[in-house]
Amino acid sequence: MNRPVTETWPPAPIRTGRLVLRASAVEDRAAFLDLFSSPEVGAHTGGARPREELERAMPEVPGRRPGLFVIERDGAMIGVITLDRRGPERRGHVRPEGGETELGYLLLPEAWGHGYAAEACAAALGWCAGARPGEPVVLTTRTANERAVRLAVKLGFTELERFEEYGAEQWFGARHPA
Numbered sequence: 001m002n003r004p005v006t007e008t009w010p011p012a013p014i015r016t017g018r019l020v021l022r023a024s025a026v027e028d029r030a031a032f033l034d035l036f037s038s039p040e041v042g043a044h045t046g047g048a049r050p051r052e053e054l055e056r057a058m059p060e061v062p063g064r065r066p067g068l069f070v071i072e073r074d075g076a077m078i079g080v081i082t083l084d085r086r087g088p089e090r091r092g093h094v095r096p097e098g099g100e101t102e103l104g105y106l107l108l109p110e111a112w113g114h115g116y117a118a119e120a121c122a123a124a125l126g127w128c129a130g131a132r133p134g135e136p137v138v139l140t141t142r143t144a145n146e147r148a149v150r151l152a153v154k155l156g157f158t159e160l161e162r163f164e165e166y167g168a169e170q171w172f173g174a175r176h177p178a
Contacts, residue, residue, distance in 0.1 A: 139175070
């Protein structure tokens with residue numbers, strides 16, 4: 001059973017040394033299109049979607065939903081962070097009923113290799129700890145994405161299991177509240 005999200009959404013923007021985590025806005029649409037149609041990003045997510053298909057399907061303000069933060073650097077969107085409930089039907093849980101908070105993130109390829117993912121994820125996890133006290137957070141990434149696995153460990157996630165999902169071996173870990 002999924003637990004309802006009870007925090008106010010969207011929260012006030014979260015500022016780090018270089019980034020802002022905030023709700024999505026109409027001016028982010030082009031960056032959302034770039035993100036989800038990128039072959040480089042798609043290589044880690046099971047494939048890019050055709051841009052024309054995204055153009056037709058994407059709302060004017062994409063990503064406007066609880067749990068999704070836009071990652072902004074110097075006034076422009078460079079990626080997204082999600083804190084969603086992990087569906088009980090999926091493999092990988094720390095509670096028998098599932099519904100844990102699952103951290104996800106995607107960055108535009110030009111933002112890779114600058115530490116933005118670590119900075120944004122740490123800020124989102126800090127917000128989550130305050131908004132959802134005592135909540136374990138889980139993360140799944142393709143085992144082949146070594147950079148993502150290293151980041152998960154750096155953020156305090158411990159590997160719990162590996163399994164096949166979406167046609168690839170997945171690394172599943174959890175970060176328990178202190």
